[in-house]
Amino acid sequence: MLESDTARSYPAELLRGAVVSAMLTAFLLVAVTWALTVALELSALFAVKALLLFVAAVIWFGRYLPAHRPHNRIGPANRVTLARLALTALLGGLIGEAPAAVTLASPLIAGVVLVLDGVDGWLARRGGWTSAFGARFDMETDALAILVMAVQAWQLGKAAAWVLLSGALRYLFIAAAIALPQLARPLPDSRRRKVVCVLQAVVLLLVLTPWISSPWSDAVAGAGLAMLLYSFTVDTIWLWRQARPLTEESLADENDDPCP
Numbered sequence: 001m002l003e004s005d006t007a008r009s010y011p012a013e014l015l016r017g018a019v020v021s022a023m024l025t026a027f028l029l030v031a032v033t034w035a036l037t038v039a040l041e042l043s044a045l046f047a048v049k050a051l052l053l054f055v056a057a058v059i060w061f062g063r064y065l066p067a068h069r070p071h072n073r074i075g076p077a078n079r080v081t082l083a084r085l086a087l088t089a090l091l092g093g094l095i096g097e098a099p100a101a102v103t104l105a106s107p108l109i110a111g112v113v114l115v116l117d118g119v120d121g122w123l124a125r126r127g128g129w130t131s132a133f134g135a136r137f138d139m140e141t142d143a144l145a146i147l148v149m150a151v152q153a154w155q156l157g158k159a160a161a162w163v164l165l166s167g168a169l170r171y172l173f174i175a176a177a178i179a180l181p182q183l184a185r186p187l188p189d190s191r192r193r194k195v196v197c198v199l200q201a202v203v204l205l206l207v208l209t210p211w212i213s214s215p216w217s218d219a220v221a222g223a224g225l226a227m228l229l230y231s232f233t234v235d236t237i238w239l240w241r242q243a244r245p246l247t248e249e250s251l252a253d254e255n256d257d258p259c260p
Helices: 002-006 012-040 045-068 075-093 099-127 132-155 161-179 191-208 216-243 248-255
Strands: none
Touching (some): 012 045, 012 075, 045 075, 099 132, 132 191, 161 191, 191 216
16 A cells, blocks of 8 residues: 555645655754764764764655645654654664763663654544554654664674664565565554564663663563564464465364364
């Protein structure tokens, strides 16, 4: 649905509002990066990394904007998600910076990202702003935040390189779906998937805090990764079964299901 929607033209008012919101957020991002650079004595590249990540993400996610129909304004919920994306870009800019600065700033920024994650969905439901674009924008921002936090956990030595799989799993799944079209089917809504996503972000936030160090940080990150692997495995098996041609054996399996 999203792909077919993006083939249509953007409503002028929606596109204008989205561009203005993105530009205002980018200006605020520049101001915050400057303040953090001075306060934490960060490198001159910090602002460049953060801004480039934000702009690249906005351009990439903007492809799905027409799926915001029938709304012709970007809406408050998506503006909150845009703010979360900017904060995630700040986290991304901290990658490669001095460990002391990352340890101080990252948990605070990531904490705000997690708090706002509940705000945008609440606003969308309360104000009638729900849309396929809003759901996709929220999900992709979550995935990017988890990837960035996983990289930081590795950078700080809180876990070995395997922690990067926590952030890479979604993108590996997308790549697998390109090679195996049966994995590209839409998944049904799942509370389990949402809970695991939130818990994974909380786990990485805890790992980034200064009061958890190895080997405890390895154990916490490992538990989060195991939970995520389980969730992806459940979805992969479901998609694979949906693509399986109906045979006498599969029909027998379905008839034996005690929970029709």
